[in-house]
Every structure is written in C-alpha cells, then in structure tokens.
Amino acid sequence: MTVSFSIIKEDARTGARAGVLHTLRGDVETPVFMPVGTQATVKTMTPREVWDLGGRLILSNTYHLYLRPGANLIREAGGLHRFMGWTGPILTDSGGFQVFSLASLRRIEEEGVWFRSHIDGSEHFFSPEKAMAVQEALGSDIAMAFDQCAPYPCTYEEAREAMERTSRWALRCKEARRREDQALFGIVQGGVHRDLREKSAKDLVELDFPGYGIGGLSVGEPKDIMYQVLDYTVPLLPREKPRYLMGVGSPDCLLEGVARGVDMFDCVLPTRIARNGTVFTREGKLVVRNAEYARDFRPLDPECNCYTCRHFTRAYIRHLIKANEVLGIRLTTVHNLHFVFELMRNIRRAILEGNFLEYKVAFLAHWNKN
Ligand SMILES: CNc1nc2c(CCNCc3ccccc3)c3nc(N)[nH]c(=O)c3cc2[nH]1
Numbered sequence: 001m002t003v004s005f006s007i008i009k010e011d012a013r014t015g016a017r018a019g020v021l022h023t024l025r026g027d028v029e030t031p032v033f034m035p036v037g038t039q040a041t042v043k044t045m046t047p048r049e050v051w052d053l054g055g056r057l058i059l060s061n062t063y064h065l066y067l068r069p070g071a072n073l074i075r076e077a078g079g080l081h082r083f084m085g086w087t088g089p090i091l092t093d094s095g096g097f098q099v100f101s102l103a104s105l106r107r108i109e110e111e112g113v114w115f116r117s118h119i120d121g122s123e124h125f126f127s128p129e130k131a132m133a134v135q136e137a138l139g140s141d142i143a144m145a146f147d148q149c150a151p152y153p154c155t156y157e158e159a160r161e162a163m164e165r166t167s168r169w170a171l172r173c174k175e176a177r178r179r180e181d182q183a184l185f186g187i188v189q190g191g192v193h194r195d196l197r198e199k200s201a202k203d204l205v206e207l208d209f210p211g212y213g214i215g216g217l218s219v220g221e222p223k224d225i226m227y228q229v230l231d232y233t234v235p236l237l238p239r240e241k242p243r244y245l246m247g248v249g250s251p252d253c254l255l256e257g258v259a260r261g262v263d264m265f266d267c268v269l270p271t272r273i274a275r276n277g278t279v280f281t282r283e284g285k286l287v288v289r290n291a292e293y294a295r296d297f298r299p300l301d302p303e304c305n306c307y308t309c310r311h312f313t314r315a316y317i318r319h320l321i322k323a324n325e326v327l328g329i330r331l332t333t334v335h336n337l338h339f340v341f342e343l344m345r346n347i348r349r350a351i352l353e354g355n356f357l358e359y360k361v362a363f364l365a366h367w368n369k370n
C-alpha cells in the first residue's frame with residue numbers, strides 16, 4: 001500500500017478532523033500545510049531547516065522540473081528525494097494548473113496540451129500519460145492527476161468542458177500508472193457550479209483514488225464563494241480518504257478549509273510574501289520593509305518563539321531587506337513557515353481537545369483586527 005489515511009478524531013461541531021497520512025517515507029499528521037518547493041527547493045531554506053520548522057510533506061511541480069532540469073536528469077540522480085536531499089514524502093502537482101497559468105498556451109485538445117515554455121519559449125506537449133511519466137521519473141510519493149482547471153470567471157459551458165475532460169484524463173492517468181510505490185490522487189473540478197462538482201466527484205470516486213484534490217478554487221473567486229463550493233463539494237468525497245484543497249492558503253482560509261473537512265493544503269503565500277518583506281503575525285500581516293519599523297527593536301511577532309523572533313528585531317530585518325542581504329528573506333521565511341506550521345499544530349491540538357471552534361473564532365478575531 002503506498003498511501004493510506006487514518007482519522008484520529010472528528011470534531012463534533014464542524015467538519016474538522018485530525019488524522020494521519022501514512023506514506024512509504026513516513027507518517028504525516030493532518031491537517032497539514034505543504035510548503036511549496038517549485039524548483040526542487042523550498043526557496044531560501046535547506047531541507048534540514050524545513051524539517052526542523054515542522055515541514056513533513058513538501059510539494060514540487062511537474063511542469064517546472066520537466067522544463068528544468070528535466071525529468072530524465074532527476075531520474076538519473078536517483079529521483080527527486082535524493083536530488084534535493086529531502087527524505088520525507090513529496091507530493092507533485094501534475095502541471096495541469098501551471099501549463100494553463102504559466103505557459104503561453106498554444107492549444108488544448110482531447111489528447112493533451114501544446115504549450116510554450118515560460119523559460120525559453122520552446123514548444124512542448126503534455127498529456128495525462130506524459131504527466132504520469134514525468135511524476136514517475138521524479139518518484140514523488142503522491143502524484144496528482146493531469147487536470148484542466150477552468151479559469152474564474154468562466155461560462156458554465158467552459159466549466160463543464162474542463163470538468164468532463166478532467167474526468168476522462170483522470171482515467172487515462174490511472175491507466176498510465178507503472179509504479180507501485182506512488183499514489184495517484186484525482187482532482188475534482190466543476191468551477192462554482194454545484195451540479196458540475198457533483199458529477200466530477202462522482203466520476204472520480206468511481207475510479208477509487210486513495211485521496212482527492214479539490215481543484216478549480218483559489219483562482220480569483222471571492223473567499224465566500226470558495227467556502228460555499230467547499231460546503232457542498234467536501235461531503236461528496238469519501239469520509240475515509242484525505243481531501244487536498246489545492247493552492248490554499250492564507251491563515252483564515254486554512255481555518256475555514258479545516259472547518260469544512262479539508263485535510264491537506266499547499267500555498268506559495270508564506271514563502272512568497274516573505275521574499276518581499278511581509279510576515280504573518282497574530283494581528284494580521286506586517287510589512288517589515290516599511291519605514292515605520294526602522295527603529296522598531298521588537299521581534300516581528302512578540303508572541304512568536306521562532307528562531308527569527310528569538311534573536312532579531314524588526315529594525316534589523318528591515319535593514320537586511322533594504323540592503324538586499326539574503327539573510328533578510330531567509331529570516332522572514334523562517335518566521336512565516338514557523339507561523340503556518342505552528343497554526344496547523346494548534347489547529348490539530350484544538351480538534352483533539354474538542355475546542356477547534358473556539359480556537360478558530362479566537363484566532364480570526366485577532367487576525368481580522370486591522
Ligand atoms: C493558488 N491557487 C491555486 N493553485 C492551484 C493549483 C496549484 C497548486 N499548487 C501547486 C504548486 C506546486 C508547485 C509550485 C507552485 C504551486 C492547482 N493545481 C491543479 N493541478 N489543479 C487545480 O485545479 C489547481 C487549482 C489551484 N488554485
């Protein structure tokens with residue numbers, strides 16, 4: 001068995017659950033936030049630092065690694081784990097989303113997608129079979145099906161076509177599998193249309209995947225629309241399988257997603273905003289590069305006990321960032337990753353202790369203060 005899921009505790013008043021994702025490279029406590037390692041690195045962090053902060057399952061990307069350095073090179077290196085020095089489990093996204101969002105799209109056909117590389121403009125073809133071959137060369141523990149994520153907004157017809165193609169491609173991905181040591185998760189599409197989401201979930205559940213991605217969200221729709229779609233989509237998925245809300249999210253979205261029964265999340269936000277000098281605090285975001293912090297000798301977040309907050313001040317970190325010193329964005333990244341991992345630890349503890357709803361209300365009261 002490659003990946004299995006155990007539910008430890010289900011919250012009595014919300015859809016939240018605390019669980020364990022069992023993988024061949026170790027167990028992962030859920031709800032889990034997966035830091036994004038787009039180009040085989042969680043930017044500015046060593047694998048040891050990601051692990052020490054609490055990272056257990058990281059995300060990488062088929063599209064990026066296929067283009068550079070190439071799937072065959074990574075296969076020759078012994079696979080992605082050895083190539084990047086990460087011994088824990090890795091989940092790879094199929095590239096479906098990146099081809100549609102990053103590459104200059106050429107043509108979508110039933111067979112697959114022609115696109116131009118965002119790196120050098122060279123022309124490439126991706127299909128469900130190709131996406132599976134690349135993910136098997138990378139050797140990730142969890143591969144995502146090659147899907148078509150409809151943009152937001154889009155017409156009902158566009159959402160229906162993308163959803164139906166995603167279902168057909170999910171079957172092709174499942175049939176293209178060769179590795180026994182890699183799990184394949186299907187991805188539910190259907191835009192913001194309940195009937196399309198129901199059909200998508202039905203198609204994918206019939207294929208009996210070990211876990212399910214919820215795609216097509218966090219693509220520009222208002223947050224309350226995303227929450228509404230989750231309200232009716234999560235219950236369509238098997239209770240005993242993990243649900244992965246793709247591309248989400250900020251602390252408030254993590255809490256709202258957990259409350260609706262989501263187990264897995266990934267988002268570039270914590271690491272991306274860190275690189276432009278913005279950090280998470282209990283009271284919301286803080287843009288430490290702003291002039292107001294030039295003589296502020298407090299830690300980024302007085303309530304945080306991360307390495308950055310225990311040793312450095314806002315004034316020092318602001319100076320480093322203004323001076324383009326690499327240490328600056330390393331320190332903000334350490335803090336943001338600690339913040340999100342600590343949030344997920346607190347969420348899981350609250351579910352186990354039966355006070356998740358109180359924790360969520362209290363956290364959001366501070367988070368939305370300004
Ligand atoms: C940000 N909002 C959002 N992200 C979505 C993604 C990508 C998730 N993040 C993967 C990643 C991997 C490495 C580097 C960077 C990102 C999706 N992926 C797929 N396959 N399908 C989706 O519908 C889909 C929808 C999304 N919405």
Ligand SMILES: [Zn+2]
Nearest residue numbers: 304306309335
């Ligand atoms: Zn901190």
